[in-house]
Amino acid sequence: VLAVAGAGCTGTADQTDGAGLKDSYIVGIDAAYPPYSYIDKDGNAQGFDVDSMKWIAEKKGIKVTFMDVDWDSIIPALQAEKIDMVYAGMTITPLRLEAVNFTDPYWTVNQDVVAAEGSDVTIDDVLAGKVIIGTQRGCTAALWIEENLIETGKMPEQNLKLYSETPLAVNDLTSGRIDAVMYDDVSLKDIVRGTSVKVIGSVDTQEDFGVAIRKGDTALLEFMNEAIAELQADPYWEELKEKHNLK
Ligand code: ARG
Structure with missing residues (x-):
């Protein structure tokens, strides 16, 4: 597991369940999922989902760090609080909903x-x-x-x-x-x-893709739902789609 891009926090995610928002969050991605999330040759996280999260962080004044996690173990990593969310083209499925919460769909x-x-x-x-x-x-x-x-x-x-x-x-x-x-x-x-x-x-x-968030971390879920809606209403959303060749 490799921590990439972004300032601050590289340690274990703090416990937030039931509490308010934190200053910084660790965002789990899988680095082999272009154009949504990938690591460029300089080791930086890139992609549609990564740019979306960076916009949200900037707009809302939080810090984010992206962490590359094997897809097969990314939900266990979220549950174990190694990461705070999965923002990497994750499909909302009934089975996953038993383990974690999802934001509203943002892509299909x-x-x-x-x-x-x-x-x-x-x-x-x-x-x-x-x-x-x-x-x-x-x-x-x-x-x-x-x-x-x-x-x-x-x-x-x-x-x-x-x-x-x-x-x-x-x-x-x-x-x-x-x-x-x-x-x-x-x-x-x-x-x-x-x-x-x-x-x-x-x-x-x-x-439908959603951002996966730990059950109980309702503050973050509400925050992300609001933030994604804001992003989708902003002209930057169209720019992002064009930049990453999404229709
Ligand atoms: N949408 C598919 C899923 O949820 C594949 C996503 C793969 N994403 C990734 N970052 N590797 O399972």
Whole structure:
């Protein structure tokens, strides 16, 4: 776990549950999720979500530090108070809502599926569970595949390959070790840019992103709901979408 960007606080997040707001917050991100959150070559946190949080911090006079956490353990890190929130394209799901709270939705995505440029794998092969598919461990694409392909008996469990981050799945795709990759549409298109893969189809999951906050930390939840609404009403919101190529 690497602390990146921003002033102040690098230690453990203070206990705030039930209390008011703090001066500084540790924001959990996953660094392999362009264009929402990623680490640039100088080690700085960048992206649509990162810029959103920086705007909020500046506007509201709080300090934020971004911390890169493995996606699969980011909710446990939030619960263990290593971070104060997850602002990294996290889909609001019923299962996650049992563990944490979410702000109001601020973005929506679907799932895209890619295959190698020269391959003849079709989206129908994928949806029939016939090919080996990769994605990030703990993400909603993995959940979708488990619920719709494995649990329904269409696909053997070993056809799903899980990676700590999606760029590693794309490497295995381009080197022929797997047949397809499924992931959040905008981010997958960004990750595969410049590689020899093509989008073969998509699954209309209509997932809403929210910022995840510890249960009980209602002061922060209210603060973030207000702040995100302010951001979305500000001209900067459109600028941000353009900067990060989001429509
Ligand atoms: N939206 C998907 C999910 O909630 C994938 C998000 C991945 N985000 C990330 N920072 N790696 O599971």
